[in-house]
């Protein structure tokens with residue numbers, strides 16, 4: 001993923017603080033940076049919340065520099081003709097915040113009690129930024145709950161007050177913002193799933209953080225990154241195709257999928273794989289499903305395998321796995337096909353393990369098996385959702401998904417795509433863990449079968465020669481962006497997996513143009 005570091009790197013509060021300190025030590029005055037940041041916030045407010053619709057703005061001001069930012073914004077909005085009111089949420093303030101308070105009073109902006117903000121059209125949350133140190137409690141917590149009950153749009157400066165900047169969890173209670181303007185670099189806590197109900201629409205306000213200071217603090221092997229969806233799609237898709245190429249040069253993908261119980265998963269994975277543009281697609285299914293699958297995917301080679309009494313694939317006997325560039329194993333396989341899963345792992349062909357392919361190896365605990373995973377020379381991708389991840393790595397599941405995911409990657413040396421509202425992809429790069437967060441998606445994807453489409457897409461990209469990490473990242477971004485686009489056309493209820501699979505390619509055309 002190539003674009004400026006500052007647009008993609010994810011930092012903790014301590015790292016952001018250290019980078020800001022380098023900016024200040026190099027000569028930039030703190031007050032000057034505050035002016036710059038606040039002016040940019042003011043510009044964005046003017047675009048998002050125009051004066052004619054949001055004339056009355058209430059400022060919630062804390063004691064630190066988050067409050068200072070809010071006071072500068074208040075001053076500017078006042079000069080632009082808005083009816084601004086300020087509520088100081090805390091008695092004491094840092095010196096810079098104090099002087100902005102004096103100035104705001106001197107120019108006639110009213111300072112009011114909290115309840116007097118109830119008639120505002122917009123609230124600006126400048127109570128806490130990354131300086132929150134302990135749980136919000138007592139009267140302040142009551143005030144937060146009151147503010148949240150008003151149903152007034154709230155724009156949070158840097159992060160919603162009360163949210164832990166690093167872990168994304170609520171410290172006592174937190175402001176439920178409708179919009180969050182993250183300042184400078186992406187904060188770790190804002191990319192974590194549990195923070196989503198508090199953040200609303202998330203944007204970053206850039207203040208030209210010098211790249212050398214970022215590298216000085218983070219080093220050149222920083223683990224946490226946020227994918228920029230548009231850059232990612234434009235960089236990788238559509239996969240270019242030489243003019244005189246033939247189908248066997250465009251990857252041959254094998255899907256090992258389906259059972260009598262979960263026949264549809266085989267078709268959904270196949271539709272995802274087809275959309276990837278892979279040259280040849282073979283699908284191994286229990287023999288009783290062969291005609292059903294062939295009817296849906298006539299362009300694939302459908303292989304009917306011997307099946308168990310329960311209707312699962314019994315063996316891949318007679319299949320030469322070495323002739324495929326990639327295998328996807330697991331969608332709808334059921335738990336009766338475990339020996340088949342082991343066979344695909346032993347083949348050492350680039351492999352995506354999904355769903356029952358993961359259940360078959362859960363938990364990953366046996367040291368010999370872990371050594372076998374580590375010693376594979378070809379890519380191995382796991383695509384668990386949260387439940388599958390907990391079964392795979394029961395000892396690693398902590399409240400912090402990012403840490404848990406990185407530990408799992410370090411344990412088994414696979415690329416792991418952890419599915420959810422904020423899908424994360426982690427892998428080893430130069431023997432060090434790296435983690436990318438896919439920052440945009442839609443709950444329209446929360447329905448059975450979405451993940452099967454994704455597994456097929458990853459396999460298709462892998463078979464065409466993308467690396468395991470690129471295949472997982474590009475597929476996750478493509479899948480979620482296409483779902484957002486389809487939800488815009490058909491509503492959030494209209495993103496069934498078949499429609500999604502059919503929308504993947506028309507959507508790509510809109511990205512390229």
Ligand SMILES: NC(=O)C1=CN([C@@H]2O[C@H](COP(=O)(O)OP(=O)(O)OC[C@H]3O[C@@H](n4cnc5c(N)ncnc54)[C@H](O)[C@@H]3O)[C@@H](O)[C@H]2O)[C@@H](O)CC1
Nearest residue numbers: 034063064065066128129130131132133134135136158183
């Ligand atoms: N220095 C600058 O000019 C810049 C300021 N920025 C802003 O500054 C913010 C960070 O400023 P600060 O470090 O002053 O921190 P905050 O403004 O986030 O708040 C810290 C203050 O709150 C108090 N506090 C912490 N937890 C509390 C609790 N639970 N109950 C009551 N009081 C509590 C602390 O004692 C401290 O006074 C950023 O989030 C951002 O908004 C940056 O965006 C850009 C540069």
Ligand SMILES: Nc1ncnc2c1ncn2[C@@H]1O[C@H](COP(=O)(O)OP(=O)(O)O)[C@@H](O)[C@H]1O
Nearest residue numbers: 419420421441442443445446448449450451452
């Ligand atoms: N609330 C949500 N917001 C965004 N994406 C979601 C949400 N819930 C699920 N998804 C996505 O939908 C897909 C579901 O996959 P999975 O759980 O494997 O379902 P299935 O096995 O039924 O196909 C994943 O890509 C996941 O990231």
Ligand SMILES: [K+]
Nearest residue numbers: 125128157159
């Ligand atoms: K805030």
